[in-house]
Amino acid sequence: MQTRNKFLDDMSQLMTNAMGVAQGAKDEAETAMKSLIDRWLADRDFVTREEFEAVRLMAQKAREENEALKARLDALEKAAK
Numbered sequence: 001m002q003t004r005n006k007f008l009d010d011m012s013q014l015m016t017n018a019m020g021v022a023q024g025a026k027d028e029a030e031t032a033m034k035s036l037i038d039r040w041l042a043d044r045d046f047v048t049r050e051e052f053e054a055v056r057l058m059a060q061k062a063r064e065e066n067e068a069l070k071a072r073l074d075a076l077e078k079a080a081k
Contacts, residue, residue: 047055
């Protein structure tokens with residue numbers, strides 16, 4: 001027959017409670033760090049990927065239009081000579 005050792009039961013309960021407290025502290029620290037990083041990023045003027053891609057496409061289109069206009073201007077200047 002096994003007898004229950006109160007000391008071991010108490011130590012087991014203490015360790016279980018300590019692990020719960022440690023997990024809660026970890027979760028709280030992660031939440032605080034995420035909040036800090038979110039605030040830091042919000043204070044910066046970073047653009048989203050979608051905004052960056054939209055501006056990149058606009059610049060590419062403008063560059064192509066400039067090249068077409070330059071070719072047209074060169075042709076007009078050549079014809080005027």
